[in-house]
Amino acid sequence: MGSNPSIFRGSNRPVESISWEDCQVFIRKLNTITKQNFRLPTEAEWEFAARGGNKSRGYKYAGSNSVNNVAWYSDNNEGGTHNVGIKQSNELGIFDMSGNVWEWCSDWYGSYSSSAQTNPTGPARGSNRVNRGGSGGSDADYCRVSGRDSGSPTYCNGLLGFRLAL
DSSP states (O other): OOOOOOSSOOTTSOOBSOOHHHHHHHHHHHHHHHOSOOBOOOHHHHHHHHTTGGGOOOOSBTTBSOHHHHOOOTTTOOSSOOOTTSSOOOTTSOOOSSSSSEEEEEEEOOOOOSSOOSSOOOOSOOSOEEEESOOTTSOGGGGSTTOEEEEOTTOOOTTEEEOOBO
């Protein structure tokens, strides 16, 4: 990209201070360079991965029922982001899906359907995009695998990053 927008920099820290729209620019450039099809995950894909996929043990957080085992959040964060992979991973070996930084998803934010669904998609349009996972500034409740928030596609801050799907 030629620059790193992060406030808290380090080779193993998540990129943050990036808007949903900035993520799209990065993804287009990455796909051009790699000839791959990277994208932001849907909200359903994000939650499935955070829950441990088909190996899920039904944990409250991504990899444990104890938030301290898996997440940097308001009670244990000393300011800023932390290197990825210090806390315990989830059942799929994925780190930091609870806490550290909120992560953008591709979906527009909206209410959940009350009926059971397989791989649901969000609304066709809206004003805010979904972000998941909680952050170093979040209470433990927001770090649950079911926790969700949203923001304008142009919004960015030091507690909001992204994770790619392929």
